[in-house]
Structures are given as C-alpha cells and as structure tokens.
Amino acid sequence: MTEINEQNGSVSNSDNEKTNQLSKNWLIILFYIYLHIFGIGGFYFLFTKAKWMTVLYFASLVIFSYIGLTVGAHRLYAHQTFTASTSLRFFLVTAHILAGVGPLYDWVLWHRVHHKYHNTDKDPYDHRKGFIYAHVLGNFLSVPSDQQTYLKNIDMRDVDSDRLVWLQKRFYWILFIVLGFLLPVRVPVMYWGESFVNSVLVIGVARLIITTHIAWLVNSALLVWGMKKGARYPINDNSVFFLMKSYWLNYHYILPWDWKSEEFGSYEKGFSTFMIKMMYEMGLIKNMKTATTEDLRETLEEMATSQIPINEAFNKLKKKSEENACRESLLYHP
Numbered sequence: 001m002t003e004i005n006e007q008n009g010s011v012s013n014s015d016n017e018k019t020n021q022l023s024k025n026w027l028i029i030l031f032y033i034y035l036h037i038f039g040i041g042g043f044y045f046l047f048t049k050a051k052w053m054t055v056l057y058f059a060s061l062v063i064f065s066y067i068g069l070t071v072g073a074h075r076l077y078a079h080q081t082f083t084a085s086t087s088l089r090f091f092l093v094t095a096h097i098l099a100g101v102g103p104l105y106d107w108v109l110w111h112r113v114h115h116k117y118h119n120t121d122k123d124p125y126d127h128r129k130g131f132i133y134a135h136v137l138g139n140f141l142s143v144p145s146d147q148q149t150y151l152k153n154i155d156m157r158d159v160d161s162d163r164l165v166w167l168q169k170r171f172y173w174i175l176f177i178v179l180g181f182l183l184p185v186r187v188p189v190m191y192w193g194e195s196f197v198n199s200v201l202v203i204g205v206a207r208l209i210i211t212t213h214i215a216w217l218v219n220s221a222l223l224v225w226g227m228k229k230g231a232r233y234p235i236n237d238n239s240v241f242f243l244m245k246s247y248w249l250n251y252h253y254i255l256p257w258d259w260k261s262e263e264f265g266s267y268e269k270g271f272s273t274f275m276i277k278m279m280y281e282m283g284l285i286k287n288m289k290t291a292t293t294e295d296l297r298e299t300l301e302e303m304a305t306s307q308i309p310i311n312e313a314f315n316k317l318k319k320k321s322e323e324n325a326c327r328e329s330l331l332y333h334p
Contacts, residue, residue: 029140035209042206050202053192058202061098061184065211068095070263070272071279073104074218077159078111081259081289082276082325086164088284093164097180099211103169105159107215112154114219115256122150125219135213135220218263222249225265257318259288286329289321 046058072092075081084092096104110124117123125138159165168175185204188194217224226249244265252261262270279285299317302308 025140032140032212035205035212038201038205039209042201042204042209045198046202046206049195050198051188051192051194054188054194054198054202057188058207061203061207062210064095065099065207066214067272067275068092068097069099069101069211069215069218071275072096073107073215074111074263075259075272075276077104077162077165078108079256080158081257082280082285083287084279084285085283088279089162089164093168094179097168097172097175098184099215100176100180100208101212101215103172105156105165105169108159109151109154109156111219112156113151115253116154118253127220127223131220131223134223135216138219139216221264222253226250255291255314255317257321258290260290287322287325288328289318289325291317291321292324295320295324 046055050058072089073096076084076089076092093104096107101107114123114125119126119128124141125134127134129137181204184207185199188199188203189196225245227245227247246265246267248261248267249265251267252258255261259276260268260273262268262273264270266273276285276288280288295317299313302316303310303313
C-alpha cells in the first residue's frame with residue numbers, strides 16, 4: 001500500500017515541514033466538546049424520556065444521513081463509482097445536509113486528499129499516527145498556509161460542475177440551520193407533542209454526534225476493519241468476535257472507484273451497497289464501475305509479463321471498468 005502511494009508522488013522534505021505546520025482549530029474543538037457533553041444528556045433522554053415516535057424519527061434521520069454520507073458523499077462524489085440522476089443527487093445532497101458535517105464539497109475534497117497522500121505527511125487523517133489521530137484529531141487541524149500548493153494535484157472539476165453541490169456549498173450554513181437543525185427539532189414538538197428540551201437534545205444533539213462519527217469513521221475505518229500487511233485471515237485475536245476484519249478496505253485504497261466496496265470492511269454487501277442496488281433497479285443510477293476477477297487477473301498478469309508501472313496498470317483497469325459499465329448501461333433490461 002505504501003509503495004503505491006510513493007509512486008503517486010513522494011513528498012519532499014520542504015513540503016513535509018510546511019504540512020507539519022498545522023495548528024489546531026480551537027473553535028471547532030470547543031464546538032465538538034460541548035456537542036459531546038450535551039450529547040450525553042441527549043442519549044440519556046433518548047432511552048429514558050423520549051416518546052417512541054421520537055425514537056423512530058431519530059433513527060430515520062440517522063439512516064437518511066448515513067445514506068447521504070456513504071452513498072452520496074463517499075461513493076458518488078468522492079470516488080465516482082457510478083453516475084446518478086438529478087433527482088437522486090438532490091436527495092443525496094439534502095441527506096448530507098442532515099448529517100451536519102459541513103459542505104459536501106469540502107468533505108469530498110479532503111477525502112480525496114486523504115486517498116491521494118495516504119500514509120504520507122500530507123494525509124490529513126494520517127493512519128500512521130493511530131486511530132485517535134485519524135478519527136478525531138485530524139478533523140481539528142487548520143488548513144496549511146500553502147493551501148494552493150497542498151491541493152494542486154486534487155482534481156475537483158467533476159464536483160465543481162455539479163450545480164447542486166455548488167448551491168449546497170454556497171448556502172450551506174443557512175440550509176443546515178433550517179433543514180438540518182430547526183425543522184428536524186420542530187417536527188416532534190409540533191406533531192406528537194414531544195417536549196422542546198427532549199427534541200433539542202435527542203434530535204438536535206445526539207443525532208449529530210452519531211452522524212459526525214459516521215463521517216469521521218469513513219476516513220479511519222481502515223484502522224478498525226482493515227488488516228495489516230502480512231496478517232493472516234481470519235485474524236488470530238479476540239477481536240474476531242466483534243469485528244469482521246478483512247483486506248477489502250485495503251483493496252479500497254488501491255481501487256477506490258469500485259462501487260461494491262463497503263465503507264466498513266465488507267464487499268458487495270452491507271446497507272449502502274443494498275441501497276445502491278435498489279437505486280439501480282429503480283433506474284436512478286447507472287455506469288456502476290467495478291473490477292471483475294478476470295480483469296484483475298489479466299491486469300496482474302500484464303504487470304508481471306510486461307513490467308508496466310503499477311499506476312499505469314490500474315489506470316488501464318479503471319478505463320476497462322468504465323467501458324464495461326457503459327456497455328452494461330446500453331443493454332436492455334426488461
């Protein structure tokens with residue numbers, strides 16, 4: 001994995017020094033400290049005082065946000081694993097607003113930075129520094145002073161051309177305050193008589209804690225469900241009883257454009273993958289890119305016999321997958 005990233009472009013010592021000159025954003029840190037403090041009360045109210053309709057409503061909002069983060073921000077926008085209709089993109093962008101993790105454009109940008117510079121000093125969620133840094137601390141660092149240099153190799157033209165993402169980015173904080181906080185909090189109070197305090201703490205705070213950690217976990221999941229180089233499968237420790245570790249997340253960092261890669265350690269199964277399949281059957285998405293076993297075998301054989309660079313081989317594999325996806329979309333499905 002490290003060798004692949006090194007071929008993407010090594011980081012010079014001067015760049016490393018600039019990247020390390022990151023300061024903690026204390027305003028954001030204080031916000032999340034208070035969010036978690038009040039969130040403890042929110043979870044207590046959720047399980048002891050909230051009405052059952054509020055609990056169901058809470059779960060529904062979390063599910064919608066989960067779809068916006070995984071299917072929308074991650075697989076569609078960050079990795080372009082498929083193309084979506086305008087109506088579906090509108091739904092996914094709106095669901096991402098409910099998650100309350102900042103503009104979708106910014107999330108996609110920094111996730112692409114994470115993949116581009118994975119396991120280097122420019123990685124904002126550097127996995128070499130451990131789970132706490134990747135999952136929490138990396139989200140609190142301010143943008144480096146040499147931002148343009150830092151981001152010059154991140155191609156965002158596809159996201160820039162999406163007007164729904166542009167509108168969400170431009171009016172994000174207004175949209176979030178209204179659609180992501182005030183309206184969700186007001187619904188339980190208006191329609192089934194939930195108390196205002198319960199609604200604020202449960203729907204307004206506890207919900208945002210869960211969606212925030214889902215968004216963070218997408219960037220740190222490899223340290224939880226992934227396996228280290230050379231590790232045996234299945235894993236030989238007690239975590240086998242509560243974690244389904246595999247090499248599929250490692251695979252995702254090599255071929256991030258495969259739509260079948262689940263965010264949290266599985267392949268071709270999981271809730272988000274199921275939703276993508278449902279959306280495909282509904283005609284909302286097409287051009288689903290994936291790598292077949294035969295294509296992977298041919299790519300590895302070509303690398304061994306022709307000694308072509310690994311990046312060139314994987315780019316050819318991606319192009320072939322795009323052609324297969326386009327060909328599949330032209331077939332008639334009765």
